[in-house]
Amino acid sequence: QAAQAATARGWQLYVVGGSVRDLLLAKQEGNKSPAMQDIDLVVDGFDQTADVGAGVELAKTLQPLYPESRLEIHGAFQTAALLWHKHPVLGSLWIDIATARTEFYPYPAANPEVEASSIRQDLYRRDFTINALAVRLTSNHAGEVLDFFGGAIDLKERKIRVLHPNSLIEDPTRIYRAVRFAVRLRFTIEAQTEAYIRYAINSGVYQRSLLAHKKAPALQTRLKTELKYILQAPYWERAIQLLASLGALQCLHPTLQLNQKLWWLLRLVDRWLRRFDRQDNLVHWLLRLEVLLLGLETSDRQSVAYNLQLPNDSLERLSHLETYQTKIESGLSEFEQVSQIVKLLQNYDLPTLILVALRSEHRPTRQTIWKYLTIWKQVKSPLNGNDLKTLGYPPGALYKEILEDLLAATLDGRVSDR
Numbered sequence: 306q307a308a309q310a311a312t313a314r315g316w317q318l319y320v321v322g323g324s325v326r327d328l329l330l331a332k333q334e335g336n337k338s339p340a341m342q343d344i345d346l347v348v349d350g351f352d353q354t355a356d357v358g359a360g361v362e363l364a365k366t367l368q369p370l371y372p373e374s375r376l377e378i379h380g381a382f383q384t385a386a387l388l389w390h391k392h393p394v395l396g397s398l399w400i401d402i403a404t405a406r407t408e409f410y411p412y413p414a415a416n417p418e419v420e421a422s423s424i425r426q427d428l429y430r431r432d433f434t435i436n437a438l439a440v441r442l443t444s445n446h447a448g449e450v451l452d453f454f455g456g457a458i459d460l461k462e463r464k465i466r467v468l469h470p471n472s473l474i475e476d477p478t479r480i481y482r483a484v485r486f487a488v489r490l491r492f493t494i495e496a497q498t499e500a501y502i503r504y505a506i507n508s509g510v511y512q513r514s515l516l517a518h519k520k521a522p523a524l525q526t527r528l529k530t531e532l533k534y535i536l537q538a539p540y541w542e543r544a545i546q547l548l549a550s551l552g553a554l555q556c557l558h559p560t561l562q563l564n565q566k567l568w569w570l571l572r573l574v575d576r577w578l579r580r581f582d583r584q585d586n587l588v589h590w591l592l593r594l595e596v597l598l599l600g601l602e603t604s605d606r607q608s609v610a611y612n613l614q615l616p617n618d619s620l621e622r623l624s625h626l627e628t629y630q631t632k633i634e635s636g637l638s639e640f641e642q643v644s645q646i647v648k649l650l651q652n653y654d655l656p657t658l659i660l661v662a663l664r665s666e667h668r669p670t671r672q673t674i675w676k677y678l679t680i681w682k683q684v685k686s687p688l689n690g691n692d693l694k695t696l697g698y699p700p701g702a703l704y705k706e707i708l709e710d711l712l713a714a715t716l717d718g719r720v721s722d723r
């Protein structure tokens with residue numbers, strides 16, 4: 306339907322990006338078809354009568370044909386999307402429809418500005434050759450693969466290669482994307498591209514744009530998204546190691562290095578994540594990122610977390626961790642009874658306790674927090690309010706006190722089973 310609608314207007318329509326890459330890769334590897342994912346379409350066409358691009362026009366034409374889909378328009382970038390939350394066959398589906406465009410960057414790492422142009426230029430602005438392949442959907446040549454930059458060979462040779470030397474200066478998140486694709490697809494980063502990566506990092510452009518450039522919130526959000534993709538993937542360990550070996554953690558902060566201790570903490574946090582997997586407020590990728598930022602001095606950690614626009618509770622944790630740790634450690638060294646320890650630790654949320662446990666040089670602190678989370682936190686008072694009522698206590702403020710005392714007595718082993 307989309308191809309017909311585009312043809313009727315005299316436009317060309319292409320499918321581009323990740324879905325072409327994954328389809329060709331699956332074919333090459335003899336797999337039937339890759340798992341269905343989001344689809345990126347690009348329309349090459351120009352409509353003088355329209356004040357929006359061809360992509361938006363096409364999406365508007367198509368939406369009524371699929372009443373169960375929802376239309377979203379992003380005017381500034383001349384793109385639209387059709388979304389299905391409950392597609393009859395595919396579950397959820399997201400089709401982006403963009404107008405063929407080039408992007409020029411007014412200054413490094415700024416937001417792309419958009420102007421209409423042809424498919425070749427549209428593909429040229431993309432990150433890697435394997436993502437710059439297109440399949441034509443319109444005209445007699447429907448099904449034809451457009452490969453202007455050697456993407457098919459790189460797919461065969463399993464190489465991640467940028468299209469031009471400036472690619473990584475223009476968009477720092479591409480370093481993280483290069484690593485993500487390399488690890489996920491089991492590709493290698495081609496030598497020249499690796500040299501560009503190192504050059505871009507050493508040039509300091511990222512530090513200027515990420516740390517100092519307050520006008521680049523969109524860039525920071527995109528970097529956070531890439532970090533999230535990496536840190537929530539099953540391959541996160543290999544990706545972090547590769548980022549570190551490329552020096553790319555310096556994009557987050559010039560002093561951030563994956564030393565042995567930090568690596569050990571990252572591995573250790575997984576043990577805690579596995580154990581408390583099902584508990585609230587535990588966001589795996591975020592906690593891994595917080596652990597990674599423990600490799601920084603407090604004030605640097607704070608500013609990186611702030612620049613990445615991490616959620617408030619995360620900012621709070623990373624800013625006050627030392628204070629929390631001191632309070633907890635001095636409390637634990639002073640208290641002897643379990644009920645006192647429980648009273649202290651229940652003031653902190655699960656991610657904070659995990660971070661304090663990891664950071665603590667004091668093994669018993671880690672063991673006590675583990676015991677609190679796995680055993681003591683679950684202990685309940687043997688009686689509840691109803692029981693007290695049945696026993697004839699008059700309802701009132703006293704209940705809270707009695708129940709707390711009972712819980713403390715249970716925790717401290719002062720309540721027998723009889």
Ligand code: CTP
Pocket residue numbers: 321322323324342345430431432433436437476478479482
């Ligand atoms: N793209 C880019 N530079 C970026 C982000 C995206 O050039 N910093 C381009 C790539 O051509 C990519 C397309 O936009 O293929 C779509 O981006 P995205 O959906 O993030 O990537 P996919 O390739 O679809 O990857 P995935 O399989 O992870 O969804």
